[in-house]
């Protein structure tokens with residue numbers, strides 16, 4: 521089987537491609553090799569275990585140039601910076617929404633199953649449970665409300681342009697593909713693992729922690745650090761994607777799947793896990809009293825649907841996944857911590873912090 525992987529040269533794409541090839545498939549990437557993601561694009565191409573077609577998923581011509589013989593499409597290519605999306609609005613819409621529409625149109629025209637990556641960002645603040653007000657979505661109703669895990673059928677309440685584009689992209693995929701071909705949409709929580717972009721200061725709190733640890737700096741946590749995230753190891757995500765390729769829903773019945781560990785971890789716990797993976801002593805954690813537009817307080821995936829379907833469940837816990845990432849990334853080139861400071865300054869200059 522030949523699988524087209526858009527964004528295949530990126531973090532998740534490289535892991536997925538290796539897994540598919542190990543299982544006997546051929547892979548072809550369609551990737552623009554964005555400089556923001558790839559400090560060394562040649563290395564990314566060499567690392568990919570198949571051919572890389574360089575092209576823009578939001579450009580119709582790039583799809584027309586693809587060879588025949590493709591049997592499934594995995595659509596990963598996207599602009600992924602939450603903060604950056606708040607001012608690069610048009611670019612994020614073009615790549616994430618138009619790119620997904622074209623991916624789905626390509627799959628539908630060639631009769632190919634489509635597996636498209638969305639994000640937990642579509643939920644925004646997600647689900648809350650309150651003894652007084654019951655279940656609410658998109659924010660706390662009152663002080664008694666506690667965050668609860670988001671389910672696939674929950675309403676979308678994105679708070680960032682990135683989340684908005686992912687929500688619109690899901691709708692575009694359903695519109696263009698779902699009636700004609702099998703469609704699976706996966707919404708990962710925060711994915712962690714070796715190979716994630718270390719030069720891109722617009723994403724990745726963990727890449728920032730790595731840079732700070734390497735420079736002997738205290739880890740900067742924005743806010744009080746009680747915010748929670750659901751961390752999923754890239755190998756667990758890729759296991760789910762490989763399973764989804766083998767277990768397609770019928771055409772006309774799009775399948776939406778969460779992907780996470782199902783466990784909440786506070787930012788302070790994440791920082792501590794990062795410190796535990798570092799081969800040097802860290803001065804600890806420091807808090808900066810700032811809120812970035814587009815950031816959410818809490819995120820966690822409900823995994824009931826995965827269990828009902830018999831899909832593979834996550835094997836990694838957040839602490840081990842983060843420590844493993846730090847250990848295995850320690851000697852790899854990456855941006856200095858100042859790059860993340862600059863990204864925050866840029867948001868502040870644009871009035872996107874409070």
Ligand SMILES: NC(=O)c1ccc[n+]([C@@H]2O[C@H](COP(=O)([O-])OP(=O)(O)OC[C@H]3O[C@@H](n4cnc5c(N)ncnc54)[C@H](O)[C@@H]3O)[C@@H](O)[C@H]2O)c1
Nearest residue numbers: 527529530531532551552553554576577596597598639711
């Ligand atoms: N990493 C996470 O934590 C996470 C969480 C939720 C969802 N996702 C989604 O997973 C997918 C892959 O993310 P990743 O972490 O591997 O990101 P990444 O930045 O490492 O990889 C994305 C790849 O897409 C390519 N790309 C970007 N714009 C393109 C365009 N216009 N045309 C062709 N290629 C383009 C980039 O060059 C890069 O190789 C994305 O859709 C992202 O939104 C990621």
Ligand SMILES: [Zn+2]
Nearest residue numbers: 650653661662
């Ligand atoms: Zn309430």
